[in-house]
Amino acid sequence: MELYFSPLACSLATRIALYESDQPARFTRVDLSTKKTEDGGDYLAINPLGQVPVLETDEGDVLYENGAILQYVAERQPDAELVPRDGRARTRLQQWLSFLGSEIHKVVFAPLVDATSNDGARDYARSKIPSRFSRLAQHLGDREFLLDGFTVADAYLTTMLNWTALTGPDLGDWPALKAYHQRQLARPGLGRAVSEERALYFAEAKRS
Amino acid sequence: MELYFSPLACSLATRIALYESDQPARFTRVDLSTKKTEDGGDYLAINPLGQVPVLETDEGDVLYENGAILQYVAERQPDAELVPRDGRARTRLQQWLSFLGSEIHKVVFAPLVDATSNDGARDYARSKIPSRFSRLAQHLGDREFLLDGFTVADAYLTTMLNWTALTGPDLGDWPALKAYHQRQLARPGLGRAVSEERALYFAEAKRS
Numbered sequence: 001m002e003l004y005f006s007p008l009a010c011s012l013a014t015r016i017a018l019y020e021s022d023q024p025a026r027f028t029r030v031d032l033s034t035k036k037t038e039d040g041g042d043y044l045a046i047n048p049l050g051q052v053p054v055l056e057t058d059e060g061d062v063l064y065e066n067g068a069i070l071q072y073v074a075e076r077q078p079d080a081e082l083v084p085r086d087g088r089a090r091t092r093l094q095q096w097l098s099f100l101g102s103e104i105h106k107v108v109f110a111p112l113v114d115a116t117s118n119d120g121a122r123d124y125a126r127s128k129i130p131s132r133f134s135r136l137a138q139h140l141g142d143r144e145f146l147l148d149g150f151t152v153a154d155a156y157l158t159t160m161l162n163w164t165a166l167t168g169p170d171l172g173d174w175p176a177l178k179a180y181h182q183r184q185l186a187r188p189g190l191g192r193a194v195s196e197e198r199a200l201y202f203a204e205a206k207r208s
Numbered sequence: 209m210e211l212y213f214s215p216l217a218c219s220l221a222t223r224i225a226l227y228e229s230d231q232p233a234r235f236t237r238v239d240l241s242t243k244k245t246e247d248g249g250d251y252l253a254i255n256p257l258g259q260v261p262v263l264e265t266d267e268g269d270v271l272y273e274n275g276a277i278l279q280y281v282a283e284r285q286p287d288a289e290l291v292p293r294d295g296r297a298r299t300r301l302q303q304w305l306s307f308l309g310s311e312i313h314k315v316v317f318a319p320l321v322d323a324t325s326n327d328g329a330r331d332y333a334r335s336k337i338p339s340r341f342s343r344l345a346q347h348l349g350d351r352e353f354l355l356d357g358f359t360v361a362d363a364y365l366t367t368m369l370n371w372t373a374l375t376g377p378d379l380g381d382w383p384a385l386k387a388y389h390q391r392q393l394a395r396p397g398l399g400r401a402v403s404e405e406r407a408l409y410f411a412e413a414k415r416s
Contacts, residue, residue, distance in 0.1 A: 048339075048342075048343055048346070049311075049339055049340075049343060059296075061296060061299075063299060063303060064303055064307065065302070065303045065306035065307055065310075066306065067275065067302055067303075067305070067306035067309075068299055068300075068302040068303035068306055069303075071299070071302055072299050075295075087283075088267075088269060091269075091271060091276055091279070091280050092276075094273070094275055094276035094279055094302075095271060095272055095273045095275075095276035095277075097275070097306075098273035098274065098275035098276050098305075098306070098309055099272065099273055101306055101309060101310045102273075102309045102310050102313065102314045103257075103314070105310065106310045106311070106314040106315050107314050107318065110315065111329075111332060116332075116335070117332055118328045118331065118332055119328055120326045120327055120328015120329050120330075120331070120332070121319075121328050121329045121331075121332035121333075122328075123326065123328070123329075124319060124324075124325055124326055124328070124329035125329075127324070131256075131257055132257075134256075135256055135257060138256070
């Protein structure tokens, strides 16, 4: 497998899933501003929308979209149980992946991190934070995970909660969410993925 | 099963999936402005975000999110093949459901149909239309469906293409997308679902 990623972008969720399930992969870095891969290749030829992640499978399938890629990676290593085996729990996983990909990623964060956004779009995104974050906090309470055990949905949510350090809001306003975030970062596989990408991110920031 | 819906909202995709797979359900209408169900119930007690669809299963599970509800409904009636049985095709379905739920629904349409939006957010949403609609048109070409046969992803996309009549853009700018939309509307199950909700929508518009 080959994962196209950008440090600390949402593609980090797939790196977490790979580490948490002990699956090897090749990681190819993408410069999201120039849309070039680290070897100078044209990333738009791989993904016309220029977004990460893209996962190229060993069978040569080119997959887009966090929700699909995360489930694919998890299903390749069922023993790691990053997706639940039970049908009802699987439906719940799909519900959370869908909620995270739409209401949290695209409604809240996308306009806040996109340089082509504008003040109105950012205000609108911020107006959606209280209801969405409260929904998450209310569900989590003192649950350890979104479902009964650690799943790819936790990999995705943790990846986005990292962004609040740059974009706001202050997670202190949702203690259940802040505690959840800290607990996830303490996981060895997840923590290693975050540290590695953080190092890449700050090395790049220092250079430019 | 009980589907909470609002006429022509994204919950229409689930009605389409139910009709296309000949599954009975109870349909309960929600007034999205007052957040009341048709019998005067408090819809926020069912879904704190006040969005449709919600599907209550026969086992009493309350499901949110189009992506999860559509897969759940499709899997209850495997013979209708509204989700592909093959694993690789299933991953592709999840990719398209994720793309539709995030890039088309939440990035493009949500700010255009939400009364609490603002001009900046609407401009930002419109700026995303060419790349997203071209991606769809380029994939569709003269394909009949997003995948090899009709799936719940087509139910979802058709539901949103209906909205362009009110929000723009002109589908004539993407002939492959316009032709696809017309072909889907000609399907008996899908067409019946659209006609019924259109009648409910205009009866309500006339009353108010």
